Amino acid sequence: MTTQLFNLLTVAPEAALTLGAVLVLLIGTSKDVRPWTLKALTAFTLAMTAAALTKQALVLPDAVTSAGYGGMVTLDSTSILWVGLLYVVAILAFVMSWEFVEDHQTKAPEIVALMMLATAGFMFMVSAGHFMMLFLGLEVGSISLYILTALGSPSKDSDEAAMKYFLMGSMASAILLYGIALIYTGTGDLSYGGVFNSFNTALEAPGLILSGPFAGHATGVPLVAVVGIALLLVGLLFKVTAAPFHFWAPDVYQGAPGRMVGFIAAAAKVAGFAAILRMVQFPLFPVFGKVQTPLVAVATVSVILGTLYAIRQDDVRRMLAYSGIAHAGFMLIGVSVGFIDVTTGNSGFPGTMFYLGTYSVTLVLTFGLLAVVSGDGRASIEQFRGLGRSSPVLAGSISIFMLSMSGMPLTSGFVGKFAVFSTAWVAGFHFVVVISLVMSVAAFFFYLRLIVAMYFEEGDATVSMALNQKVVVLAGVVMTIFLGTYPGPTIDFIIEALKL
């Protein structure tokens, strides 16, 4: 690993986005600016970010892992996947919610800048090599999301959602920060590598406690660090809406402006899961056995609770919030298999990453499509009646995304679930897998409700989609079916990036 004080390449995408956000704020707020300037600036920034990502990817094979800014940020084949996924989520969100930006003429630059900053923050979070960086990235991203949630103001729903999100999110961040502090107390280090080494030493060459009631016992991993790990994970599990830390999600998804919620939901989920996976892969790897059982428990509770509550919902965004809790559970099953089982070589990571990638893209696009129908207000099922006739492209795409989320074969959702369940089965979580399969069937009940409303019920809803929205949605549909029928190369690619 090469550690440098200044290595601009390691933060190139984040830097491009941040600079873009600054430019947007500087130029865009002027009253003389024409509407297309903002569009051009956004496109320019996204193009620069893409260029930065490409450069990183091209350099990567030479410098296997490089760390910049004294190890604060790392660039390796896994982090680049996460940053890339966040970039895809952001670009889809920009396309799907551009009308929202244009409708808020005076606020438009702020919205664009906040989306860019949120993305940059989360990118820092997933490529961090140090716990402080993790926290800073998380806060930059989260605070941007709180404000984006409040953009529907003065609607009561939006105000309430933003307030709830802010209060609970700050609480979760505080818990996470406290966890980091305790980990520091237990290990004396905050860089991922230092924490890893400290845990490894404690486990491999345990010393003996010299005095006190436990004199003569092996020291092992200090209890304070274990508590710290637990609090750290609680903070991250909050971000990915795992039960029982999910209470904010339904209100936020329902109350946030409909055209913005796809970004709010997907970006937080990707960042949270990427951070959890990175923790499990690197700093917490030696002590993973201690968190495995709690993770499985959280996963199972999330799957059951998310599915059962989703069945009862009449608001589509609320329903997708609960289904997202169940999805968090499915992915956590993959996480709890662990990075690698040294004896069998079984890894839960490729399946989980495939799942997360396909799910987050589906989520952004689905919320975008829902907003095409219901705008920023509540999205009740009745609004979708008859769309199968009047808007076949929109209804067909929503149906395919719903089927993918439900895990129907021939869609990427099935491959993700299948990959996660197969490794979980080998890891011995038979009971959890069977429960999850049964819950997947129960989930058909609510995923199909939307299809029923669009195709089977009479209605006169009509909507129109912008051309660029149609293009990205159809690209998403093609990817969903392609990855559902021929996922081999993609999974290979992920395995290679993980160096398994």
Add this chain to the structure above:
Amino acid sequence: MDFPILSVLIAAPLVAAVIVGFLPKNRPNLAVPVGMALSAVPVGLVAWLFTAFENIGPAQFSEGKVLIPQLGVWWHLAVDGVSLPLVLLTAVLVPLSIGISSRVSDNPKLLVAMILFLEAGMFGVFLAFNLILFFVFFEAVLIPMYFIIGIWGSENRIYAAIKFFLFTAFGSAFMLSGILYLGAQHLATTGFWSFEYSDIFNSVELSAGAEAWLFWAFALAFAIKVPLFPFHTWLPDAHVQAPTAGSVLLAGVMLKLGTYGLIRYNLVLFPQASVDYMGIVAVLAVIGIVYGAAVAIVQPDIKKLVAYSSVSHLGFIVLGIFSMTRSGAAGAVLQGVNHGLITGGLFMLVGLLYERRHTKKIADFGGLAKPAPILAGVFLFLSFASVGLPGLAGFPGEFLILIGSFGTLPWAAVIGATGVILAAVYLLWAYQRVFTGEPTVEENRAVRDLSAGEKLLFVPLIVLVLVLGLFPRILLDKIEPSTDAIVEYVVSSTSGVSE
């Protein structure tokens, strides 16, 4: 490997569905004729397959390409004597079910496309030789059928569509966990994942307890699909609410996905458990035979009557499979084809009756033979075939099943045979109430007879019913090498069956 005939067979309906989807919007009448013409392609392919098929036990025309190497998922297709007849049945029934939909006014393009998607999925189920690929097709056929029932069904269609979907998906969840177990066992024995049928057959050793659990996990999925008593409750709802094309394909082909799965997977992969539990399954099958027939007798609704007759007939097929005898298994496959042709035809007739009179109540009909003699004649012909009149298609299959099951499960054969008598009761009594006598209601005098186009739809059915009734050897020669091999394998690798 030269020409990938089986992949082409699956691709042909998919391409056809896309073509139908791109037909001009302002010419909705084009959908049905174009769909019929395009669905003739699979018929031709299957006909070629039928002639090129060698009468040997192992699977032929095998072709494969790895899809997910990390998990051992292959695109692996092959055909043997168990699947060939069912592929043939599918290819024959699809054009007919498209043809019978010519009076659908609501978005016929989408309906035809859905039927063609369904055809591709059903081919896939019968041809897949990789467990995951099989599962994918097994689940995928739910979607088009769900739409067919939900969009073009009668008043209670949404309830029926969801019930159909959830019932089948529920069973599949347990099967998928069973499939995962088998793949993981393969990983444990050989060190790599594989869901290949032959790999699992050859390398996976199961403990007795695991085999029993797996047997039931698979059997539950297939029993719901068949449907075996007491998992049949979705079937009357789905059949009655489905449009005619849906009923034809549901009864004709989709129920056979279950019986096919029982032979291909339960018997071969879990032979000891199959023998251990053959009695329990046979009891359920016999209950299904008698119960289905008894309920059919008292049905006031003619479509429901045909639906319950399917429960009864499918009971025979399951009984044949679990008799663990050569004639029972061969008869079961043959009867699968026969039932598909006969019941498919009956559903088509019921659909035509509904088009003419807008009712399915038997009491509303009466004396229809006067204004519609040909319709009545075809109904009577198919009823006789369904009852099992010698010389017609229903006879050889049921006869083989009864002979076979009498050897190992005599009590089941004896009770099951009453199903044949009950079939005569419900079908002929229904014929009598619907067609004979003087027309009681004025509308019944004005019922149109079959039009020329409708007659044409029944010609292939009648010809096949006669041919298979008189010369069942045509199919049995292809079926028997495969079913014999399966039954011999089951009997030789286990203890406890005496033929």
